[in-house]
Amino acid sequence: MGDLDLATVWVLGDQLSRRHGPLGDSGPGDCRVLFVESAALVRGQRWHRQRLHLVLSAMRHLAEELRAEGFDVDYRRSADLAAGLAAHRADHPGSRVLAARPSSIDGCDRLTALGVELVDHDYFLTAAADFADWAGARTQLRMEDFYRWQRRRLDVLMDGDEPAGGDWNFDHDNRERPPKDGRSWPGVTRFELDEIDHAVLAGLDADPEVTCWGDGPDGLWPVTREQALVRLGEFVEHALAPFGPHEDAMLAGEWKLAHSVLSSSLNLGLLHPDEVVRAVEVRYREGGAPINSVEGFIRQVIGWREYVWCLYWYWGADYRTRNAHGAHRPVPPSFTGEASTEMACVEATVAGLHARAYGHHIQRLMVLGNLALTAGVEPWALSEWMRVTFIDGAEWVMVPNVIGMALHADGGEMATKPYASGGAYLNRMSDYCRDCRFDPAKRTGENACPFTSLYWDFLARNEADLATNHRMARQLAGMRRLSDLDATRVRAAEVLERLDRGEL
Numbered sequence: 001m002g003d004l005d006l007a008t009v010w011v012l013g014d015q016l017s018r019r020h021g022p023l024g025d026s027g028p029g030d031c032r033v034l035f036v037e038s039a040a041l042v043r044g045q046r047w048h049r050q051r052l053h054l055v056l057s058a059m060r061h062l063a064e065e066l067r068a069e070g071f072d073v074d075y076r077r078s079a080d081l082a083a084g085l086a087a088h089r090a091d092h093p094g095s096r097v098l099a100a101r102p103s104s105i106d107g108c109d110r111l112t113a114l115g116v117e118l119v120d121h122d123y124f125l126t127a128a129a130d131f132a133d134w135a136g137a138r139t140q141l142r143m144e145d146f147y148r149w150q151r152r153r154l155d156v157l158m159d160g161d162e163p164a165g166g167d168w169n170f171d172h173d174n175r176e177r178p179p180k181d182g183r184s185w186p187g188v189t190r191f192e193l194d195e196i197d198h199a200v201l202a203g204l205d206a207d208p209e210v211t212c213w214g215d216g217p218d219g220l221w222p223v224t225r226e227q228a229l230v231r232l233g234e235f236v237e238h239a240l241a242p243f244g245p246h247e248d249a250m251l252a253g254e255w256k257l258a259h260s261v262l263s264s265s266l267n268l269g270l271l272h273p274d275e276v277v278r279a280v281e282v283r284y285r286e287g288g289a290p291i292n293s294v295e296g297f298i299r300q301v302i303g304w305r306e307y308v309w310c311l312y313w314y315w316g317a318d319y320r321t322r323n324a325h326g327a328h329r330p331v332p333p334s335f336t337g338e339a340s341t342e343m344a345c346v347e348a349t350v351a352g353l354h355a356r357a358y359g360h361h362i363q364r365l366m367v368l369g370n371l372a373l374t375a376g377v378e379p380w381a382l383s384e385w386m387r388v389t390f391i392d393g394a395e396w397v398m399v400p401n402v403i404g405m406a407l408h409a410d411g412g413e414m415a416t417k418p419y420a421s422g423g424a425y426l427n428r429m430s431d432y433c434r435d436c437r438f439d440p441a442k443r444t445g446e447n448a449c450p451f452t453s454l455y456w457d458f459l460a461r462n463e464a465d466l467a468t469n470h471r472m473a474r475q476l477a478g479m480r481r482l483s484d485l486d487a488t489r490v491r492a493a494e495v496l497e498r499l500d501r502g503e504l
């Protein structure tokens with residue numbers, strides 16, 4: 001790595017990889033390493049406490065590992081990123097400073113303005129140029145087409161030119177309702193908090209300007225690569241096989257079912273997507289997991305995860321401002337923990353967020369996202385709230401998932417129809433409704449399910465826009481047949497008022 005002689009590699013908080021990016025082929029003596037903890041970033045948002053702890057602890061752990069390996073590490077705690085860089089430059093005048101290209105558009109602009117040299121990296125499997133080639137002149141960037149291209153290109157789960165198991169997609173086996181047999185689900189190791197973890201927490205406690213919410217860490221989220229590898233091994237051995245059939249199900253008494261809970265480690269750089277999908281494929285080839293579970297998981301990693309990463313860059317900064325349905329409601333206080341809620345599905349999801357900074361993909365899409373869509377929550381506000389709340393939050397994750405997928409705020413570029421549903425879907429895919437004071441089948445009256453009333457109101461409110469989408473024809477026809485649509489919309493208006501006031 002001769003061209004990095006005397007250079008400084010600035011490692012950002014979601015680039016914590018020793019094996020990839022600019023540190024991948026460097027050794028001690030090749031470069032200095034800079035980390036900057038920015039007080040402005042720590043204090044600037046109402047972070048979930050576990051999210052903030054995870055990033056700071058993982059940064060400090062990697063810094064210690066690099067020091068132990070012999071690297072010259074400069075770890076700064078500064079007012080902001082610019083101040084940290086300036087202090088480093090003052091101690092090392094004339095040193096080139098380079099960094100792997102940050103994972104957000106604003107991050108790239110900020111570091112470029114500070115004179116940092118940005119270099120391409122291999123933290124993901126798909127380079128921007130590869131994606132641009134694939135997108136080419138396509139009029140629709142369908143995830144399914146992208147995913148099959150990835151499978152072939154990366155040679156993942158392929159038997160020669162054919163997909164392993166004889167099909168590309170096993171979704172039809174993966175939409176089972178939640179089991180009612182009270183079965184137990186695979187557990188995960190809690191890692192003992194160490195001195196670094198406790199120091200991070202003490203620092204947060206001592207700073208009166210830090211405004212976190214949620215429970216503190218209990219060792220659930222890996223802060224080192226070693227811990228992340230334990231989590232990966234546990235998933236492959238115990239949870240991969242049962243993952244598929246119930247990946248869309250929700251149970252009030254079970255927070256993760258057989259989900260991998262690897263996303264925070266992937267998004268921080270502690271694990272690389274290639275090693276994750278290879279480990280999963282090996283398990284399949286050994287006969288340790290069925291094709292529907294294996295394919296469903298690999299679809300999430302080389303399909304969906306890479307797809308949203310590429311779309312974030314492909315669509316650029318303007319995409320963040322999209323708001324096709326003119327939605328301007330604030331994030332409901334029942335989401336943020338600032339108000340309690342009687343909606344059992346929201347209560348269970350937010351309780352999980354409070355306890356673990358985590359909810360799985362259907363809780364995000366069909367509970368929080370669905371209610372936000374039908375209530376008309378402002379897309380960027382929801383995206384930002386999710387970014388600072390979820391353990392795996394990042395702008396590149398949230399912008400396509402929230403603005404494009406959950407809130408349909410791009411007018412249908414990403415998702416061909418809005419993911420709006422009433423209580424019937426939640427009643428089918430969860431056990432939440434059983435103990436809820438609302439009735440998922442009712443759309444009017446005091447015990448009408450808020451999701452159901454809002455669903456019909458959403459269709460009526462946006463009828464003109466949605467009428468041009470042939471995939472919405474059946475739903476719109478159903479809405480027009482409702483004899484009590486006016487009363488439903490009156491109930492929806494009450495729901496919205498109470499939602500805003502934190503009284504629902």
Ligand code: SF4
Pocket residue numbers: 342343344345346422423424426427432433434436437438439440449450451452
């Ligand atoms: Fe949620 Fe409605 Fe079911 Fe209650 S009845 S849990 S509010 S979907």
